[in-house]
Amino acid sequence: MRAAAFSSYGSPSVFRMMEFEDPQASSGEVRIRIKAAGVLPFDRRVRKGWTPPGLSIDFPVIPGNEFAGIIDQVGEGVNGFSVGDHVLGFTVLKSYAEYLVVNPDRIVIKPANMPWDVAGGFSGNGQGAHMALEAIGVGNGDTVLIHAAAGGLGTFASQLAQVWGASAVIGTASKGNHDYLRSLGVIPVTYGNGLVERIRELAPEGVDAALDAAGPDALRASMELVKNKERIRTMVSSDLAQELGIPSSFGTRSVARISELTDLYAQGKLHIHIRKEFPLNQAADAHRKIENGHGRGKVVLTVD
Structure with missing residues (x-):
């Protein structure tokens, strides 16, 4: 072969x-x-x-x-x-x-x-998003922050959070991806200086949970925005997460996770x-x- x-x-x-x-x-x-x-x-x-x-x-x-x-x-x-x-x-x-x-x-x-x-x-990004959102306990009424929301993992996580009952999903992305995020039901916000303030304007009552797939700056912003660091995970900045005391546990891949995700796709709930x-x-x-x-x-x- x-x-x-x-x-x-x-x-x-x-x-x-x-x-x-x-x-x-x-x-x-x-x-x-x-x-x-x-x-x-x-x-x-x-x-x-x-x-x-x-x-x-x-x-x-x-x-x-x-x-x-x-x-x-x-x-x-x-x-x-x-x-x-x-x-x-x-x-x-x-x-x-x-x-x-x-x-x-x-x-x-x-x-x-x-x-x-x-x-x-x-399978890869789908299960990664599933494990991460499960680890941070995303559920009914949550306001969830997804960093790098337009990427492969962010696309899954942004949609899955809504399926699981999040009342609002805020997604960081470059300006050119904002319309794409809006099409997924995500509130877009631009990376860079002033990110924490921009997110607080969008979520004056706070952010309940955050998933970082962007890097150290995004993870530090999440620490300022989420009260309980048990509800933060990063896919890319494990060393900094350890330094900040953010949990590293996720879960394991399984057929059960893929089956749930493929069912959602078949129902038109994942794009x-x-x-x-x-x-x-x-x-x-x-x-x-x-x-x-x-x-x-x-x-x-x-x-x-």
Whole structure:
């Protein structure tokens, strides 16, 4: 099979198209012919030299944390899935490829109304947002602050908070993404100096919970705006969070989370914007795209 992989850490230019033996589904596994794979900050960190907890890295590395495709092999003992099923799911590595072998507890059936590009980029940010909002206890009547609300994770979190009963969602974003946020029911506010004051004007009674996907300045602003720091989480500034005493706990990915999210999508309650599609052999360009910042929605790789 072909895969986008790298044999040394570094910039996006380390990516090469490489040939690997086709993986085979063993007992208790399924093989998926990949149609699309999402491109996440997680993948970028791996490319730069970070090793996910519990793993060891051997070169060459095929990154890729989320995927969608068609089952073409079913191992002995697998129930509930058949050859030809359209699925989406999660892994840690290896989805930037033509084929992927996973356990069936990592996949769900793709909704019929979900395009392949959306499905390929659905699981990672979707579950990240779900875990974060659950950790900060978002519920009925809350005013929730989402930093980087127009990005892949922010798009999910902004909508999911409303589904879970938030009375208002305030989202930080660059000016060019404000209309997009309004289309999602989010109150937009611009990054930069005076952010805390601008948010207080929008929420004079205060902000109940905050999720940061933007960086240290956003996390510090959240500390000024949210009374209970147990109701703050960051996806990007873990060192500062530890310094400020902000909890780092989130949760674990699961089929139950994906199933809840795919059900919401099928009902028309989640709308995912695809920022850019790249063919598999342009993985380097896809990584350059997510490093630009201020992006709207998801970047995905497509596999012929």
